[in-house]
Amino acid sequence: xxxxxxxxxxxxxxxxxxxxxxxxxxxxxxxxxxxxxxxxxxxxxxxxxxxxxxxxxxxxxxxxxxxxxxxxxxxxxxxxxxxxxxxxxxxxxxxxxxxxxxxxxxxxxxxxxxxxxxxxxxxxxxxxxxxxxxxxxxxxxxxxxxxxxxxxxxxxxxxxxxxxxxxxxxxxxxxxxxxxxxxxxxxxxxxxxxxxxxxxxxxxxxxxxxxxxxxxxxxxxxxxxxxxxxxxxxxxxxxxxxxxxxxxxxxxxxxxxx
Numbered sequence: 473x474x475x476x477x478x479x480x481x482x483x484x485x486x487x488x489x490x491x492x493x494x495x496x497x498x499x500x501x502x503x504x505x506x507x508x509x510x511x512x513x514x515x516x517x518x519x520x521x522x523x524x525x526x527x528x529x530x531x532x533x534x535x536x537x538x539x540x541x542x543x544x545x546x547x548x549x550x551x552x553x554x555x556x557x558x559x560x561x562x563x564x565x566x567x568x569x570x571x572x573x574x575x576x577x578x579x580x581x582x583x584x585x586x587x588x589x590x591x592x593x594x595x596x597x598x599x600x601x602x603x604x605x606x607x608x609x610x611x612x613x614x615x616x617x618x619x620x621x622x623x624x625x626x627x628x629x630x631x632x633x634x635x636x637x638x639x640x641x642x643x644x645x646x647x648x649x650x651x652x653x654x655x656x657x658x659x660x661x662x663x664x665x666x667x668x669x670x671x672x673x674x675x676x677x678x679x680x681x682x683x684x685x686x687x688x689x690x691x692x693x694x695x696x697x698x699x700x701x702x703x704x705x706x707x708x709x710x711x712x713x714x715x716x717x718x719x720x721x722x723x724x725x726x727x728x729x730x
Contacts, residue, residue: 475533475580475582477580477587477588477603477604478603478604478607480532480533480580480588480603481588481590481601481602481603482603483528483532484525484528484529484532484578484590484601485590485599485601485611487524487525487528488525488576488578488590488592488599488601489592489599490524491520491521491524491525491560491576491592492521492576492592492593492594492599493594494517494520494521494524495517495520495521495561495567495574495576495594496594496595498515498516498517498520499517499567499570503515503516503517503567503568504516505568512564513564513565513568514542514564515561515564515567515568517561517567518542518560518561518564518567519542519560521560521561521576522540522541522542522543522558522560525558525560525576525578526538526540526543526558529556529558529578533556533580536554536555536556536580537552537554537555537556538555538556538558539552539555539556539557539558539684539715540557540558540559540560540684541558541559541560541682541684541685542558542560544684544715546714546715549713549714550711550712550713550714550715551713552711553582553583553584553711554580554581554582554583555580555581555711556578556579556580556581557577557578557579557581557586557683557684557687557688557710558577558578558684559575559576559577559661559684559685559688560576560577561574561575561576562574562575562576562577562660562661562684562685563575563659563660563661563662565659566659566660571595571659572593572595572596573593573595573658573659573660573662574593574594574595574659574660575591575592575593575660575661575662575665575689576590576591576592576593576594577589577590577591577592577661577684577685577687577688577689578590578688579684579687579688579690579691581683581687581710581711583711584709584710584711585709585710586687586688586690586691586694586710587603587604587691588601588602588603588691589601589602589687589688589689589690589691589692589695590602590688591661591662591664591665591688591689591692593662593665597612597613598610598611598612598613598665599611600619600665600668600669600689600692601692602691602692602695602696603695604695605695606618606620606695606696606697607695608620608668608691608692608693608695608696610665610668610669619668619669619670619692619696620670620696620697621667621668621669621670621693621696621697621698621724621725622670623670623673623724623730624669624670624671628729629653629654630650630651630652630653630673630674630728630729631652631653631654631655631656631672631673631674632647632650632652632654632655632656632672632673632674632675632676633655633656633657633658633663633666633667633671633672633674633675634655634656634657634658634663634675634676634677635657635658635659635663635677635680636657637655637657639655639676639677640678642678642703643676643677643678646676646703646721647674647676650673650674650723650728651728652673652674656672658672661685661686661688661689662689663675663689664686664688664689664690664692664693664698664722665689665692665693667693667698667722667723667724668689668692668693668696668698669696670724672724673723673724673728674721674722674723674724674728675720675721675722676703676719676720676721676722677719677720678703678719679716679717679718679719680717681717682715682716682717683710683711683712683715683716683717684715685717686717686720687710690708693722697724697725698722698723698724698725699722699723699725699726700720700721700722700723701720701721702718702719702720702721703719703720703721704719705721706718708720
């Protein structure tokens with residue numbers, strides 16, 4: 473199967489922009505919210521974004537299965553080696569409450585690695601995408617630039633990003649190893665993008681969430697130069713039968729002082 477990663481990624485850009493605008497429009501109209509079996513919320517915005525992105529992906533790669541958070545049967549084991557992972561809105565709670573850190577996500581996984589990733593951040597007017605090593609980009613207010621994990625500002629301290637303002641002792645110990653001086657709380661897969669663009673240096677977290685929460689951001693960050701492993705330094709791989717993520721350690725570079 474010959475797949476043109478660049479062509480597919482670039483053809484998805486306008487679709488992500490459309491889906492992102494749709495998410496904003498639906499929020500303004502007033503969202504319809506239901507509670508899923510696992511107790512988490514889902515809105516008509518999640519479902520509409522899923523529909524828009526899935527439809528285009530089906531056109532581009534009709535033979536590749538799509539696994540989406542909103543349609544997956546979690547009881548069915550994943551046996552695929554080539555598949556799409558979609559999390560139409562990561563950070564649904566942020567989305568519902570009108571905050572701006574929710575993201576739209578799609579990643580193509582081949583042989584346990586995400587090779588294409590797109591992460592839309594509609595309320596910040598940003599779209600991050602990647603289709604190969606050293607091929608990670610951000611479109612910021614219609615302006616495209618390459619990103620490569622280089623520090624954004626001339627700072628001497630090492631800053632961690634976290635989904636919680638009070639990480640567990642295990643995670644705090646790991647952050648101390650890297651001489652982290654500040655922790656900033658950020659929701660959703662936006663964390664991966666903020667390491668890819670050099671805003672933050674490190675993200676460490678215990679086992680949590682599912683593969684569709686990480687894969688698109690993983691592709692963007694790793695292809696920008698980030699080092700991504702589990703906390704015990706094993707490769708971080710996709711395609712597990714139950715879709716569950718292991719622990720994660722993401723570093724902007726080998727030397728966080730550079």
